[in-house]
Amino acid sequence: MFRFLRLFLFHLKVYIRNQYFLWLPIISTITIFLLQYLTANGYKQLDDPYLWIRSAIFGLWTSATTATGSIGFQRHLGTLKYLINTGINDFMSLTALILPASTFGLISFPISFTLALMFNVKIMHIDFKFILLIFMLWLSVAVMDMLIAAFFVLTPDAIVYEELIHIPILLCSGLLGQGTWFEKIAYYTQWGVPIVYPIQQMLPENPADYSIWGYLLSLIVWIILAITLGSWLLRRAKKDGQGRLV
Numbered sequence: 001m002f003r004f005l006r007l008f009l010f011h012l013k014v015y016i017r018n019q020y021f022l023w024l025p026i027i028s029t030i031t032i033f034l035l036q037y038l039t040a041n042g043y044k045q046l047d048d049p050y051l052w053i054r055s056a057i058f059g060l061w062t063s064a065t066t067a068t069g070s071i072g073f074q075r076h077l078g079t080l081k082y083l084i085n086t087g088i089n090d091f092m093s094l095t096a097l098i099l100p101a102s103t104f105g106l107i108s109f110p111i112s113f114t115l116a117l118m119f120n121v122k123i124m125h126i127d128f129k130f131i132l133l134i135f136m137l138w139l140s141v142a143v144m145d146m147l148i149a150a151f152f153v154l155t156p157d158a159i160v161y162e163e164l165i166h167i168p169i170l171l172c173s174g175l176l177g178q179g180t181w182f183e184k185i186a187y188y189t190q191w192g193v194p195i196v197y198p199i200q201q202m203l204p205e206n207p208a209d210y211s212i213w214g215y216l217l218s219l220i221v222w223i224i225l226a227i228t229l230g231s232w233l234l235r236r237a238k239k240d241g242q243g244r245l246v
Contacts, residue, residue: 007096015100021066022104029059029108033115040121049124052116053202054175059108060141061170061195067101067145091231098149102142109134133198136215140194143222144169150230173199190214194222 016022033055040046116123124130148165170176173195174186190196190210197215 004092004096007093008099011097012100012103015070016104018070021063021070021101024066025059025063025105025108026111028062029055029111030115032058033112037119037121046120047122049122050203051121052112052123055115056109056112057137057175057199057202059112060102060105060137061175063105063108064102064141064145067098067149070097070101071149090234091227094150094230094234095146098145099142102138102145105141106134106138130202133201137195137198137202140198140215140219140222143194143219143226146230147222147226150226150233169193169195172196175199175203186210190218192218192221194219 033052036051036055037046040048040051113123115121172185172189172193186196186200187209190200191214194215196218197210197212200210
C-alpha cells in the first residue's frame with residue numbers, strides 16, 4: 001500500500017510539472033465560471049447557488065480527460081514501459097499513473113468556490129454530505145478513467161480518440177443542458193454511468209429521481225471491468241508489443 005502511495009505521489013509530481021496538465025483544469029474552471037457568470041448577470045440570476053458547483057464539476061472532468069493523454073505523454077518520452085513494468089502488479093502501476101489526472105482535478109472546487117466569493121455569487125451551505133458527494137464523484141471519475149485509459153494503452157494515438165468517449169459520457173451525466181432531454185437521458189444512464197448520481201445530487205434538478213443503488217451498481221460494474229479488462233489489455237499489449245510497452 002505504501003509502495004503504491006509513493007508511486008502515485010511520484011506520478012502526481014511528474015503530472016503537474018507538465019504545463020498543459022497543470023493549467024487545463026484551472027483555465028477550464030475559470031472559463032466556465034465566467035461564461036456562466038456573464039449569462040446569469042444578463043438574466044439577473046446571480047442568486048443561483050449551483051453556478052460555482054457546475055464550474056467545479058466541469059473542471060474536474062476536464063482534468064480527468066487527460067488520463068489517456070498522460071499515457072501518450074509518457075509513451076512519447078519513452079518512459080511508459082518502465083513505469084508499467086515495476087515491481088508491483090502491472091495494473092496497479094497503470095492505476096498509479098492514471099490517478100493523478102482525476103486527483104489533481106479536485107483543485108477545481110476551491111478555485112470555483114474562491115471565484116464565487118470574489119464575484120459575490122450565492123453559495124449554498126457546504127456540509128458533510130456535500131463533501132461526501134465530491135468524494136463519490138472523484139471515485140467514479142477515477143474508476144472510469146482506469147477503464148477508458150486501459151484501452152488506449154494499445155494505441156499511440158490515445159489523445160486523438162479520447163474525446164470520442166469523454167464528451168458523450170459528460171452529456172449523459174446531465175451536467176449540461178439541465179431541463180432538456182439530456183437530463184431525461186441521465187435518468188436512465190445513472191445505472192451505467194457512475195458520475196450521474198453525485199452530479200445530480202449536487203445540482204437542484206430533481207435529485208430524488210436518482211438512486212444510490214444505481215450509483216453503486218454502475219460503480220461496481222466499472223471497477224470489475226477496469227480490473228479484468230485492464231489487466232487483460234495490459235497483458236495483450238506486452239505480448240503483442242502494442243503501445244510500445246516492451
